[in-house]
């Protein structure tokens with residue numbers, strides 16, 4: 001199993017690369033990024049970070065070889081490619097403000113990846129996530145089952161972490177689903193939230209649950225406000241978890257950005273829905289039942305992603 005991470009000289013990419021290696025399910029991780037000029041000097045961030053990370057192998061005890069490069073020849077034959085290349089937002093920006101700059105980056109990266117790995121599976125992380133996943137799919141020429149976006153695992157992880165703190169339980173025991181676009185219109189689903197099988201509403205007041213839902217929806221923005229740039233530990237780990245489910249053919253069910261063809265009443269866009277992940281990529285979109293309020297929130301989220309898609313079309317013209 002060969003896994004390429006593009007943008008791996010940056011925060012999310014390097015975290016994804018290291019997490020993949022630490023989980024020890026791949027033979028090789030190729031870390032790709034641009035070379036950086038500073039006056040007369042040239043720096044190689046992906047090479048440097050990958051070398052540093054490889055030197056943790058004897059300490060952490062993994063065998064996956066990490067290797068950094070700026071040459072796509074080195075990505076040849078990748079089974080899975082994770083795209084984190086692009087610009088992160090700064091305080092005061094929305095994810096959609098990154099659309100025009102990141103669309104061109106994601107398009108060009110995708111073209112170079114599939115030129116060397118025509119059968120690869122692509123996991124997109126760059127923002128705005130649902131639109132960048134569409135850009136990668138279009139640029140790749142791959143079936144939609146092989147191109148997907150990472151956001152739902154991160155959003156559910158935040159929601160579960162907040163619940164675990166409030167309830168003083170292990171985060172391991174919380175299961176939940178969040179649908180919709182990766183933005184403030186995401187749709188956390190309390191009806192599908194349980195703690196070791198116990199429905200969440202039996203354990204927490206509506207008031208506290210609603211406050212946690214609202215915090216999870218703007219969880220990315222909270223971190224941008226604290227750090228001046230966006231998060232990377234949980235995003236990188238989430239992308240690695242998707243790669244692991246695919247590599248190990250696990251049939252795991254996760255919320256991921258997937259191409260809809262009528263599911264949940266919508267078609268012709270990428271948006272977060274529960275999917276089954278295995279060696280095929282997305283083998284199935286898992287249709288869960290939504291009540292009228294949940295469907296309305298999902299419809300609103302679809303409308304917000306469609307607005308960003310219209311902006312994309314204008315920009316790409």
Ligand SMILES: NC(=O)C1=CN([C@@H]2O[C@H](COP(=O)(O)OP(=O)(O)OC[C@H]3O[C@@H](n4cnc5c(N)ncnc54)[C@H](O)[C@@H]3O)[C@@H](O)[C@H]2O)C=CC1
Pocket residue numbers: 006007008009010011012013032033034045084085086087088089098102105108109124125126127129150151154182229230231232235
């Ligand atoms: N889907 C999600 O849930 C999340 C998405 N993100 C997004 O991930 C992206 C990366 O974020 P960070 O790692 O924090 O940013 P970063 O600035 O630390 O790293 C981005 C890297 O991409 C590289 N890059 C830019 N253009 C490239 C190109 N054409 N080819 C190869 N590499 C290129 C840069 O050199 C840089 O090293 C951002 O767009 C951010 O908004 C971040 C967190 C969560």
Ligand SMILES: O=C([O-])CC(=O)C(=O)O
Pocket residue numbers: 088089095127154182219220221223224230231235
């Ligand atoms: O907030 C951002 O810009 C990065 C991101 O998508 C997240 O952390 O959820």
